[in-house]
Amino acid sequence: MTRTDELIALEDKYGAHNYHPLPVVLEKGDGVFVWDVEGKKYYDFLSAYSAVNQGHCHPHLVETMTKQAQKLTLTSRAFYNAELGKFDKFMSEYFAFDKVLPMNSGAEAVETALKLCRKWGHEVKGVNPAAGKIIVCDQNFHGRTTTIISFSSDPDAKDGYGPYTPGFEVIPYNDLAALKNALKDEEVIGFMVEPIQGEAGVMVPDADYIPKAAQMCKDANVLFIADEVQTGIARTGSLLAVCGNCSCENKCERQESYTRPDILILGKALSGGMYPVSAVLADDDIMLTIRPGQHGSTFGGNPVAAQVAIAALEVVSDENLAQNARKLGEMFRSEMQRIIDSSDLVTKVRGKGLLNAIVINDTPDSKTAWNICVKLAENGLLAKPTHGNIIRFAPPLVMTEEQLMDCVSIIEKTLSEF
Known part of the structure; x- marks a missing residue:
């Protein structure tokens, strides 16, 4: 039995079965490369779901x-x-918001944004505390988390975890007419959206x-909440995906195409994959609705996280x-x-910046x-399917241009074998 087999068997026996990884066991990484326990070298084409942008x-x-x-390392708050x-x-100056609330994981940051939205809705907008509604896609x-999967449409994420948290309305993604109709409800206090849906x-x-x-939300006095946990920190070719097609030669807030959210959610690459760091940013009229003792985290804002996040953003700027x-x-x-264009195996490519996907000409199941x-891994490149055939x-x-073209060659070679 190889060391890879031994380590996979060990995790399978003693660990929960809540993931289905590719059969590689990694132990070292440097830049765009990772090495497994047998010493084989791979291009990392997943970046820990965009946490390792740097x-x-x-x-x-x-x-x-x-x-x-x-x-x-830690004092607590x-x-x-x-x-x-x-x-x-x-953070406040880098992203141009009055205040930042640090947490650890992306899910914690999303939960924080939802709580902020509800606090604002009840205390500022004046919606009945038992009635505030948040629109999602x-x-x-x-x-x-239990609250977040309550408005998920993915049965693997949701089924079996009820009863579910109320207070959310799900509408189709990329459908302004559906959003316009949903915003007619005076009990709506927020709209949370991913600028690009990565996992989908x-x-x-x-x-x-x-x-x-964003403008429709502003007109309806509803908070526009951008979840940039995966799309943020330069992944899509601009500092934030809500920057549109800006050049990023200046800070986002100075770009004509910048859509400024009321609440911005960040995570993943905010630490460059070194340490769990997430953050929620908003201006005072929203952020200061949460008062001492009403929300927090033992590890949120710890000294290591604070230093690493600053360094991670410095790398993004310094290295363009x-x-x-x-x-x-x-x-x-x-x-x-x-x-x-020369194959029937792949039907579509889509994406922005270095967040891309190809659609395989087969059913999702x-x-x-x-x-x-699996074959890509054998050929030296690591990627992962999502939703079956994507x-x-x-x-x-x-990554350099030369490395990218090497990866294109690996992908083309692998697809030709199917």
Whole structure:
């Protein structure tokens, strides 16, 4: 039995069976590459679901985390710590919001945004506390807490976990008419949306969907909440996906195409994959509705998280990762379209920046996409299917043009074997 087999068997015996990973066991990463326990090298084309935008073990992040971990790791929020205020200031200025509330995971940040929205709805908008309603979209993926899966349309995420949390209305994604109709309800207090639906298969809405949705919310006195846990931090070719097609040469708030949410949710790449960090940003009229003792987290805003998040955003700016994602994304989709034009196996490529997906010409309940991903791994590239017949491609944003074209060759070679 190989070491890979032994470690997979160990996890299978003693760990919960809530994931179905590809049969590789990784133990080292550097930039766009990872190595398994047998020493085989792979391109990482998933980036821990866009948490490792800055590449594996980025030296600036490793150094920052190591230094702070040797100094002070946790105080809880019972006391002030020397790093949190610096983080708060950096984040507020970087994203142009009055306040930031730090948490750990993306799901915690989403929960925080929902609580903020309800607090604002009750205390500022004046909606009955028993009646406030938040609109969401079908095929969403905002996390796995009981509240969040209550408005999921994915049976794997939802079934068997009832009773479900009320107070949500689900409408079709990328449907302004449906949103307009839902906003007629005076009890609606918020609309939460992913600017691009990643888990649903990289569903990119119409170019005017996000800005028009935000304006409709403003006109109805409803909070527009952008969940950028996966799409944020340069993944789609701009600092935030709600930036539209801006150049990112300036901060988002200065871009003509920037759609400013009332509440912004960040996570994943906010730490470069080094340490769990998430955050919710909003202005004072929203954020200050939560008062001392009404919400919190033992680890939220700890010194290590604060330092690592600042360093992660510095890397994004210093290394022009948004610009690189935009350039390589256009190149990747062009190459995938070339393959599609000469093959019946793949029917579509879609995406933005370096968040892309291809649709396999088979049914969602088939094993074709899974088998392709297994063969891709054998050929030195790691990706994962979603929704059965869709393969998501999201490499670290530090990838070079030469590396990208090498990956295109691996994908083309693998698809030709099917």
